[in-house]
Amino acid sequence: MASHRKKIVFRDALTGWFRAEGRDYPWRKTRDPYAILVSESMLQQTRIATVLQRGYYSRWMETFPDWGTLARADEAQVLKLWEGLGYYNRARNLQKAAQIVHERFADNLPDDLETVLSLPGVGRYTAGAIMSFAFDQPIPIVDGNVVRVLSRLSAWRDPVDTPPAIRHFWELAETLTCLTEPRLYNSAIMELGQRVCTLASPDCPNCPVKKWCDAQKQGLIPEIPRKKIAPPPTRIDEKVAFVLKNGKILLCPENGNRRKGLWRMPSISEAESADLPELCCFEYSITRYRVTLTVFQPSAGCIVDLAANSGAKWFPFGAYADLPALGSPYRKALEIASNQKEDIR
Numbered sequence: 001m002a003s004h005r006k007k008i009v010f011r012d013a014l015t016g017w018f019r020a021e022g023r024d025y026p027w028r029k030t031r032d033p034y035a036i037l038v039s040e041s042m043l044q045q046t047r048i049a050t051v052l053q054r055g056y057y058s059r060w061m062e063t064f065p066d067w068g069t070l071a072r073a074d075e076a077q078v079l080k081l082w083e084g085l086g087y088y089n090r091a092r093n094l095q096k097a098a099q100i101v102h103e104r105f106a107d108n109l110p111d112d113l114e115t116v117l118s119l120p121g122v123g124r125y126t127a128g129a130i131m132s133f134a135f136d137q138p139i140p141i142v143d144g145n146v147v148r149v150l151s152r153l154s155a156w157r158d159p160v161d162t163p164p165a166i167r168h169f170w171e172l173a174e175t176l177t178c179l180t181e182p183r184l185y186n187s188a189i190m191e192l193g194q195r196v197c198t199l200a201s202p203d204c205p206n207c208p209v210k211k212w213c214d215a216q217k218q219g220l221i222p223e224i225p226r227k228k229i230a231p232p233p234t235r236i237d238e239k240v241a242f243v244l245k246n247g248k249i250l251l252c253p254e255n256g257n258r259r260k261g262l263w264r265m266p267s268i269s270e271a272e273s274a275d276l277p278e279l280c281c282f283e284y285s286i287t288r289y290r291v292t293l294t295v296f297q298p299s300a301g302c303i304v305d306l307a308a309n310s311g312a313k314w315f316p317f318g319a320y321a322d323l324p325a326l327g328s329p330y331r332k333a334l335e336i337a338s339n340q341k342e343d344i345r
């Protein structure tokens, strides 16, 4: 697609399709860079359906409608509202970005790429989203959906997640991004990847850009995009106690920067858990780990020891909304275990 004319026809086909078929998400109805940063932060590791149907985006915007309210908010409230989305550094970075925009720019984020890129948690993709969706500037965006479309359009047979491939896709995105309607074009190419050029069953007959698709012409769609072979996850065991007494649940603060501000069920050792009844067991994944989480019902003596842990605290155990923010595995474990165990009085 070398010539200028071909690119114009390609963009027209794509944006024409999007004008007719594009979905009307809440963040597409605004030019507010704050609202766009919130939506992009939530969508980085989470499906649109989760963010919308489970009310994360609307709740957040009602509680923190602008940079100032988020900048001034208590971190515990920020994490609680993010609870269930995981990757809590996204919420912390969002608040740090809000504090910078509030304090340094009096709630007006400048429309320059360097400033946007300097905000915590804002990488090249998010900066492109803010610059194009909020300020309508021709800055490319490349996410997983866009990579899939571009890798098929350009019949890229090598793995797509290597440094040369990533460079290739950013360069290609830059040459294709529409100079006159970048907001529309970037929304269109993302949505094409999300709804038409899907991984398992691309709808090529109804694709608005099929005539520019080299993978389709060469019969390569089933093998593109390819990814590097990931090493198998490291398996680990985690043992925790469900400590409910007199209507209160015992929780411990998380350690480390990534989970700071969150709470968890108290850990118990292999030896401590040896003779305890098991309440539930399930697996979850985090980064490169596959964790087997087992929840035990502790003995009275064990409860005394666990309650003496530094930072351990009793919380009224009624509605989940009243508990502090918990990592998703512990929330799930609490829900399962609470159905199986009587309160100790």
Ligand code: SF4
Pocket: 149, 152, 153, 196, 197, 198, 202, 203, 204, 207, 208, 209, 210, 213, 215, 216, 221
């Ligand atoms: Fe994707 Fe098919 Fe369109 Fe090619 S023709 S971009 S594979 S949907």
